[in-house]
Amino acid sequence: MAPQERGAISCRRIVVERFGGVEELREVETTVAAPPPGHTRVKVIAAGVGFTDLMARAGEYLLQRKVPFCPGYELVGEVVDTSGEGMAPGTLVAAALPKMGTYTEYVVLPNWLLVPLPDGLDPHLAAAVPLDYLTALSVLETHGRVARGDTVLIQGASGGVGQALSQLGRRSGLRMYGTASASGSAERLARYGVEYIDYRRQDFETIIREREPHGIQAVFDHIGGANLAKSYRVLAPGGVLVSYAFVGRPGHMISDTVRGAARVKLMNMRPGRRAALCMVPRELKTNRDWYRVSLERLLTLARSGEIEPSIAAIHPLAKASDVHAALERREITGKIVLTAS
């Protein structure tokens, strides 16, 4: 073994070597070196799968444009060893990564990214918390700045981020409408006190205008396109549209995202209402204190059952391409977690 590989651990990892379909998720054998100063080597127990991973694999994601890369924004794992003031070996930790890389058996991460898991929190459940719930917290608090009693509309309230918004919104005392279409959405949303709008059969703008003639305080949108103007129109004076993703045309997702973001910025220049963009992978890097305090808070809420990620299934890492295929066919409602051990 070469001197620089001393202490290296062999590791199975899912890698995208070129952008494309689910067949581009390849399992490779690699090694993970001992951590440099200020870093910790982590044995991954569970990695959450999000819709963003599918976009990144296809080369359609603004923040992930280079191959090869290992997908996955979030993980729970066990500290193997550390260099510097890290946590003790065996400590269970969670993290959201600024640049993906959690579909793997081992990973080396900077110490500041690792947040200890509260005792008794199931690691697979915890792996579904970081990205979706940090996004929801950022949408609600950093960008939305909503207050108890405010009325809001959550687009895609049945999705990963949508459910996180619904659960945190209920805790914050919001009145909530939510769009969705998946079967069982009405019952699922009702559990969180969200009034269901079936976006395939109903026009959300008409419904909100009828029921809330003075407008509402916030709309949270991950669709873009025509939704942006419609969402802006249902806002009360002083209201806010928070946009956190854009559905683009296949093959044009990045340019459509850039165009959508520019539209949101222009909307924000109009007087009377606000429009804001939320991008958690960037926010967690630029505001480490917010990231650590928020993730700790969310994991504590998950431990006490005050938020409850809905886990649809747990699959081994080797099944990553089957999981992406099922998500692409929209066969799954809820979160999939990949388990590496």
Ligand SMILES: NC(=O)c1ccc[n+]([C@@H]2O[C@H](COP(=O)([O-])OP(=O)(O)OC[C@H]3O[C@@H](n4cnc5c(N)ncnc54)[C@H](OP(=O)(O)O)[C@@H]3O)[C@@H](O)[C@H]2O)c1
């Ligand atoms: N900005 C950030 O930092 C950040 C962080 C995480 C995720 N994201 C992005 O946020 C988006 C959602 O992520 P996710 O993981 O929550 O995805 P997800 O679990 O697949 O949920 C998306 C939801 O959108 C709903 N939907 C589809 N078309 C719709 C429409 N026309 N109107 C309203 N709702 C519609 C679907 O509802 P039905 O199935 O009920 O139809 C689905 O539940 C993705 O684009 C992702 O990349 C951004």
